[in-house]
Amino acid sequence: MDKTCTSNAAPPLPVNICRLALNVTTSNSSSTLVETWLPEKWSGRFLATGTGGLSGCILYPDLAYATSYGFASIGHNAGHNGTSGAPFYHHPEVLQDFAWRSLYTGAKLGKSLTKRFYGDDKCKNMKSYYMGCSMGGRQGWNAVQSYPEMFDGALVGAPVLAGTGLVPWFATVLNALEQTPIADQNWAVIHEEILGQCDRLDGAVDGIVEDTRKCKPDLERLLCQNNQRSGCLSPQQLTTVHIVFDSLLFEGRVLSSGQSFGNEIQLSQFLNSPVPASWVNDWMRYALYGDTSWDRSQFGVQDIEALSRADTYNFAAFTGDLSAFRNHGGKVLHYHGQADNAIPIGNSDRYYAHVAETMHASSHKLDDFYRYFRISGMAHCGGGPGANILGQMGGLVAGSNPDDNMLTRLVQWVEHGQPPEFVRGTKFVNDDPKQGVAFTRKHCKYSQSNIYTGYGNGTDESGWHCV
Numbered sequence: 001m002d003k004t005c006t007s008n009a010a011p012p013l014p015v016n017i018c019r020l021a022l023n024v025t026t027s028n029s030s031s032t033l034v035e036t037w038l039p040e041k042w043s044g045r046f047l048a049t050g051t052g053g054l055s056g057c058i059l060y061p062d063l064a065y066a067t068s069y070g071f072a073s074i075g076h077n078a079g080h081n082g083t084s085g086a087p088f089y090h091h092p093e094v095l096q097d098f099a100w101r102s103l104y105t106g107a108k109l110g111k112s113l114t115k116r117f118y119g120d121d122k123c124k125n126m127k128s129y130y131m132g133c134s135m136g137g138r139q140g141w142n143a144v145q146s147y148p149e150m151f152d153g154a155l156v157g158a159p160v161l162a163g164t165g166l167v168p169w170f171a172t173v174l175n176a177l178e179q180t181p182i183a184d185q186n187w188a189v190i191h192e193e194i195l196g197q198c199d200r201l202d203g204a205v206d207g208i209v210e211d212t213r214k215c216k217p218d219l220e221r222l223l224c225q226n227n228q229r230s231g232c233l234s235p236q237q238l239t240t241v242h243i244v245f246d247s248l249l250f251e252g253r254v255l256s257s258g259q260s261f262g263n264e265i266q267l268s269q270f271l272n273s274p275v276p277a278s279w280v281n282d283w284m285r286y287a288l289y290g291d292t293s294w295d296r297s298q299f300g301v302q303d304i305e306a307l308s309r310a311d312t313y314n315f316a317a318f319t320g321d322l323s324a325f326r327n328h329g330g331k332v333l334h335y336h337g338q339a340d341n342a343i344p345i346g347n348s349d350r351y352y353a354h355v356a357e358t359m360h361a362s363s364h365k366l367d368d369f370y371r372y373f374r375i376s377g378m379a380h381c382g383g384g385p386g387a388n389i390l391g392q393m394g395g396l397v398a399g400s401n402p403d404d405n406m407l408t409r410l411v412q413w414v415e416h417g418q419p420p421e422f423v424r425g426t427k428f429v430n431d432d433p434k435q436g437v438a439f440t441r442k443h444c445k446y447s448q449s450n451i452y453t454g455y456g457n458g459t460d461e462s463g464w465h466c467v
Contacts, residue, residue: 005057005083011395016040017067020113024105026079030093032102033077036110037063038117043070045411046114047129048107048151050136053275054098054282056080056087061394062131069400069407071129072117074110076102078135085282090290099313100146103139107150127414131407133157133381133393134343137334141317141351144332148325153414154332155406157392158340158381161347162316164307165255167283169248169344170276171299177271180240182233184268189231190241191264193222198261203451204458208377208386209262211449212338212345217261219245244271247346250304257346263339266379270341318351320358326369331413333371333406335392335423337378339385345374352446363447372446373423387425387441398426398433404440421445422466442466 018038025031035058049062058075066073079097080087088095097105107128115123130151132140137159143150160166182190195207197217202210209215219241224232233241244267246258259267270276277296284303285294288310325332336348352372356363377386382396389398391405402409404424412418422442429435439459444450444466454463 005055005081009060011061011064013064014068015070018117022109024109026097026101026105027093029091030079030097032079032097032105033058033081034102034106034109035063035075036113037067037073037075038114039067039070039072041070042072042118042122044122044125045071045127045129046111047071047073047131048103048110049073049075050103050130050132050139051076051078052134052136053083054085054135054279055083056098057083059136059394063394065394065397065407066131072110072114074106076106078102084278085286088282088286089292095287096313099315100139100142103143104147104150107143127152127411129407129410129414130154130156131393133159135160137161138163138315138317140332142314144322144325144330145317145319146314148322148330149328152328152330153410154330155335155392155410156332157335158337158343158345159317159334159348159351160343161351162256162318164311164316165248166343166347167280167307168250168299168304169256169258171280171296171303172248173244173271174277174280175296175299176240176243180234180236182237182240182268183231185231186233186237187264187268189229190222190233193217193219194261194264202449202458203453204463206458208458209260209338210376210452211374212260212262213349214449215261250301254350255304257344257350260338260340260345262377263341263379263384266339266341266384270380275342318354320351320354322355322370323359329369331369331410331419333373333410333413333420335373335375335390335406337375337380337382337384337386337388339377340380341384342380348372349374349446367419367445371420373420373443374446375423375425375443376441376450377427378425383431385427387427387439387443389426389428390423390443398428398437424461 020036022034047066056077063073063075079102128151130140137156140154140156194217198209198215222233248255336345378384378388389396391397402412409420426440427438429438440461448466450464454460
């Protein structure tokens, strides 16, 4: 394991497992590392996990989570070690592993090993599942679209959908922020103004924008000529703020949705971190051009056109026809934090609409196999001011009850026909389970919206209603 992946080390396991690590050749110039964890007390289920970002790090907390519930589980390193995209440089086979083949190889091998370990008789009715967030969410959608019989159920979160459009969005935003910086003090004022205009729209003033689709703030109020408070914005800064929150268009089509409103402090922290800049540079230099001299300052139309032409291996994962997966009997739970500070939730909204349009299906029809949940106050895959613990991945579990746990709910849907009408999130005091529960909230199924009619500041779960 690369030293940069050590933060993904597994917590102590509460169950006994057999652990197999295999380096599997995928071509004459590539291979992928696959770990299969086989619990002593097996539930009769198999689960594959994804990765995150451009990294090649096995997510051991997800493997530990799955095996603690009796799943035979696999993790993979997306065909390379470490946290950067440098291994893609002049290695298209490695890029292909990253885009789809590592997960496909791991799932196929893991199922075979599971059958050999437990015996064919015990595996006759084995159900197969997938769980992943961020790039792992994209990997899950790629599997649903391209290999619809691979999984019976998929739990996909905050997916990097339309990733070839996300790269130019990051580049455009970062270049704008470098040209016209926005200080922490400005971001604090922006956040205060947006909450002042949008927080109360759901009926509760609790620091959470419950439905970001309804939040359409008048950002002109931030101009210093309209507001003399410290931290107000110049016209140039306001233009940059619009670039952050507006969709990026190219020749009349949306490349990427802009950021949602309501989590501006964490958003600014992410944009000022090395992550988005590294994402852009690594993809353009190593995956697209194979040219280490490429620099983000030169990003322009020619790069957008090159990205559009080079969407190989279904990296965008934006295929709208899911009929093969539906006909196979598969079920998919898709979730995305409305306060996601990395991947705009609007990309998930656009994908759901694309599926509905492509399949000529209403939300009611899609509910048979595809349910989407917009999680208020949740940042990227977890965290944020909202009730963001959903059982969606390792370390983010409040309980095993299917109403509180998206993984166990997916099992109930696939095996017992009990789909989720809501997803209950848990918010711990100071995000520390040891300090107890601050509040819980039932998050609505798309395209419903949560409205508060209860008492206090929104912590009364029974006061929220999906309408």
